[in-house]
Amino acid sequence: MKDLDANMISAHQAGDRRALIRLYAQAADAVNDLDASCFYLTHAYVFALEAGASEAQTLHARLKAHGREA
Numbered sequence: 001m002k003d004l005d006a007n008m009i010s011a012h013q014a015g016d017r018r019a020l021i022r023l024y025a026q027a028a029d030a031v032n033d034l035d036a037s038c039f040y041l042t043h044a045y046v047f048a049l050e051a052g053a054s055e056a057q058t059l060h061a062r063l064k065a066h067g068r069e070a
Contacts, residue, residue, distance in 0.1 A: 001030060017051040020044070025059065038068050 004027055011019035024044035028037045041063050048056035063069060 001027070004030065017047050018053070020047045021051065021053055021055055021059075025055070028062075034066060038063060038066050041066075042068070 004023060008020070008023045008027070011023055021044050024040045024047065028040035028044065031037050031040065041059055045056060045059040045063060047053075048059055
């Protein structure tokens with residue numbers, strides 16, 4: 001997870017939304033806690049929305065499946 005965190009920091013510094021979407025989705029899959037996973041999924045989803053990325057739909061569906069729709 002340390003490499004993933006370092007890569008996230010680098011992507012944030014570079015403003016690379018495509019990488020941020022991918023990295024936050026990876027982090028969501030890497031943790032063993034639903035709340036933490038949804039935290040990362042929410043970030044990936046927001047970056048996907050901001051970028052107009054097609055992944056937004058899939059990320060939204062994952063959040064809904066976990067009851068995270070408000």
